Amino acid sequence: MALRERFRPIRIEAVGAESVVHLAEPLDGGCAGADLVVVKVHRDSRLETDQLVLLGRLEATRHVPRIHDYGNLSVDGAEVGWMAQEYCAHGSLDALIRDALPLGDAELRAIVAELAECLNFWLGAMGLTHTDVKPANILVRSRSPYELLIGDFGGIARNVRVHGRDPGGLLTTWAYAAPETARGRRGAPAAWWALGIIAYQLLLGRTPYEGAPSARVRELLRAGRRPALDAVTDPEWRRLIEGLLVVDPARRWTYEQVVAWVADEHRPPRFNGRTYRDVRGLADDLERNWRDGAAWLAGNGGRLADWLVRQGADPADVRYLRGLGGDRGRRALIRLTAQVIPDVTPRYEGRPIDARGLLGLARGGPADRELLREVVDGGVLADAARHRCGHPGCRGRCAVLDRVHADVPEIVARAEGKLSWLRGRVLRSRPGRPPAELPSAREWPMLWAWAAELTLLADAAGRVRALAAAVPREVPWWPDRLRLAEAADPATLEGRADLVVAQLLAPHAWRAAGGNGPHRR
CATH class of the missing domain: 1.10.510.10 (Transferase(Phosphotransferase) domain 1)
Incomplete structure (x- = not known):
């Protein structure tokens, strides 16, 4: 009997070097009533039925597809093998x-x-x-x-x-x-x-x-x-x-x-040779040994998530621990710490990143400002804000960190847009060899630091205005920047962007006027 008299082909599942695999529907109740079967037709070889007798035993079906039927048929004068076996809807x-x-x-x-x-x-x-x-x-x-x-x-x-x-x-x-x-x-x-x-x-x-x-x-x-x-x-x-x-x-x-x-x-998780039965103790030690802890979490996050689920955690609450790798363990450590020991100060690379810590980074050296940029630009504060902060009016999350997280990238983007319009005029006014870009690679982290400081401190705007007011006004492009800085409302994103631009351009204006001006942090 031809195969088309026993099976209705639905589609070709695969074409291989040895066989063509069809998904088919058995006709007339064949194949023990199965709705669908996989029919493999060899290209140019007969079927070795001795193996199929062995594999078709009942005890084999736990790890072998159910073999419904098989045989050999003549195709263009040559005998080729075919076999109908169980269809697995989940695929391979x-x-x-x-x-x-x-x-x-x-x-x-x-x-x-x-x-x-x-x-x-x-x-x-x-x-x-x-x-x-x-x-x-x-x-x-x-x-x-x-x-x-x-x-x-x-x-x-x-x-x-x-x-x-x-x-x-x-x-x-x-x-x-x-x-x-x-x-x-x-x-x-x-x-x-x-x-x-x-x-x-x-x-x-x-x-x-x-x-x-x-x-x-x-x-x-x-x-x-x-x-x-x-x-x-x-x-x-x-x-x-x-x-x-x-x-x-x-x-x-x-x-x-x-x-x-x-x-x-x-087995409970182990870190630095110690076995932990309580996730709070583990999170505390991971946080105290920050770099090693973040690296450990990057490699063991999935297993830790499974252990926490067995301890009663909601799978949705620990999903962020899965699929970690590379630098993602660092952010996951902040979130884990906030989740299980929220009263501790959030840290990144071992440095505090609460409101006071961010201000310290903003006022620090180049490495500190670069770390601040990484924290803010990388979205780390969205997790750090889960920690309890003690600020009046904060409920559940730290509103101060949430504000820095939301505002500073936007302030920097607006400041960069303003600088792009001024770049040519500013650089042409500089004596000697001006920098190739504005902001330069050295100045770029400063934008983030100044934007953060203006967002964290109400009186930071006054200091920027005083800095701007001391700049000589004979530089052609400076009076407009001074006017915008004096009128800037630090409560708005646009106002803080104007203040950041003035703070960055003040040293350039001094040099264009032939002086050095006050030292810029």
């Missing part, structure tokens, strides 16, 4: 990685645990291995709880206990292949190497060989070189991946080590 693990990342640490661990069970079943109970273990060949039957299946049988070796060289070649994808596979040898440990690559991909959304040609990857594997793992910052995940990506198959992690690693997921 490859699709999950592509579309659903980043996932929480607990969910990633659940995927690793299920993959370990799946591989152990194939390698142990079935005595089979797969030389092409990769996310595209792993089907997702369920996500709650996770049920993963090896869904492509093209890379099956009949007996994992055969470790000799394979004279017929190996079906494999080099990005997931083990070093011994590149040397023409197959065996159970290769599947655990593939799990290490998949774990890396679950964390980062890519393999460690991203962008490298397959020939280059194969060359590295033949040379016995493990891929670089510098991008894996979480120490626990680094331990798992390093254990699985051991070049020597005899020393590589297998099922027992992976299961032990997964079982360790409920």
Whole structure:
């Protein structure tokens, strides 16, 4: 009977080197009443039915798609194999990685645990291995709880206990292949190497060989070189991946080590050699050891979020801890501290960034002003304002920090716009060699510092006006700036922008008049 008499094709799911995969609807109640099935039709080879008899056993269906039917048929005078198997609506693990990342640490661990069970079943109970273990060949039957299946049988070796060289070649994808596979040898440990690559991909959304040609990857594997793992910052995940990506198959992690690693997921967090049962103590130590604490949080935020959820936290309240990396741990530390110990002074890079701390940075040296710019421009104050401040009238959040967070970037943007209109006139009036830009690289952090000071202090406007009034008025472009500074209302964004511009241009006006003027901080 022709396949079209047994199945109604819906769409082509995939076209591979070995087969074409169709999504189809069984006709006349076939395939045990399944609504949809996947029908794979080989291109030019018969089906090896002895393997399918083994894989079709009832006990195999936990980690193998249900095999509804199979056989061989004649196409253009040649016999080719076909098979109808279970359709998994969640698709493949490859699709999950592509579309659903980043996932929480607990969910990633659940995927690793299920993959370990799946591989152990194939390698142990079935005595089979797969030389092409990769996310595209792993089907997702369920996500709650996770049920993963090896869904492509093209890379099956009949007996994992055969470790000799394979004279017929190996079906494999080099990005997931083990070093011994590149040397023409197959065996159970290769599947655990593939799990290490998949774990890396679950964390980062890519393999460690991203962008490298397959020939280059194969060359590295033949040379016995493990891929670089510098991008894996979480120490626990680094331990798992390093254990699985051991070049020597005899020393590589297998099922027992992976299961032990997964079982360790409920361990309380550790920092600087200390185990914490209370998040307040952890947050306090992270904050006291600011740089190390921020780096630790960048690598362990997801696991900490899972631990906090198990302690009763609302998952939405700790979502910001997930998917951290690089500099994001610094801002997350401020938010964590505000969340669990809100009475402490907020810090960034170990420096206080409450109202008094910001004023100190604004009045400090170049490094202080640059740090202030980073704090304000980077949105850090939105989290710092969660701390209790003690200001009269502040309820729940620090209104002073919220005002700096909202106003200062706008003041700087307006000041920059005003300076762009004046740049040519100001620079042409300067004797000697003027700076190339206005504001210069040195002056840029000053804009942020002055805007912050004018926002924090009511009397800062008077000092700027006094500075502006002392400038000689014979410079052609200066009187207009002086008039605007004298009329500026510091309660408005526009007024503070005019004051910032006057403060920046006053030294330029002095130099245009042939003097140096008062020292500018």
